[in-house]
Amino acid sequence: MNALLQAGWEVQRASAPQSLPAFFLARFDWLPISVQDFLTHVDSAVSSDQKAWFITRKEIAGESDSAFAWDEWEFLSLETAEDDPDWQNAIIAFWDEHCPLVLSVKNGYSHLSMRRDNLAIVAGNEPEFEEVEVVAESWEQLLEKVATNDPSLSLYI
Secondary structure: OHHHHHOOOEEEEOOOOOOOOHHHHHHOOOOOHHHHHHHHHEEEEEOOOOOEEEOOHHHHOOOOOOOOOOOHHHHHHHHHOOOOHHHHHHHHHHHHOEEEEEEEOEOEOEEEEEEOOOOOEEEEEOOOOOOEEEEEOOHHHHHHHHHOOOHHHOOOO
16 A cells, blocks of 8 residues: 555555455455455555546445446446347456456546456456456556556556
């Protein structure tokens, strides 16, 4: 968290960690403890330009003042596919395997999400949020890249 603060992020720590909602843990029971700890120990983490933010327990529980739900991009995709049940099922299957960690409006809507099979961090953009590329090999590498303003994340953060 200190590294994010030093990189200019506005970080508000939780006064006391609270459990993640059961529906979230049921869907993403594979998330590493380090990610779960971040989600529960931080109330908000927003970039200095206010265009990117980490998902936190407060957002997942619907207790934040964010204009977007933590799973907003999934809902946008499902709306686009409303007349195609097979496409909708593919979208849901994708998001079951990818947990959004950062949402961004810097260059349109985009996300940084953790992929279940290898715990890599992938990035996706509108209109096809589910077409992704790896931007970090791990949660720790993502935090390091964010803290150092790594140019490889410049489209998102």
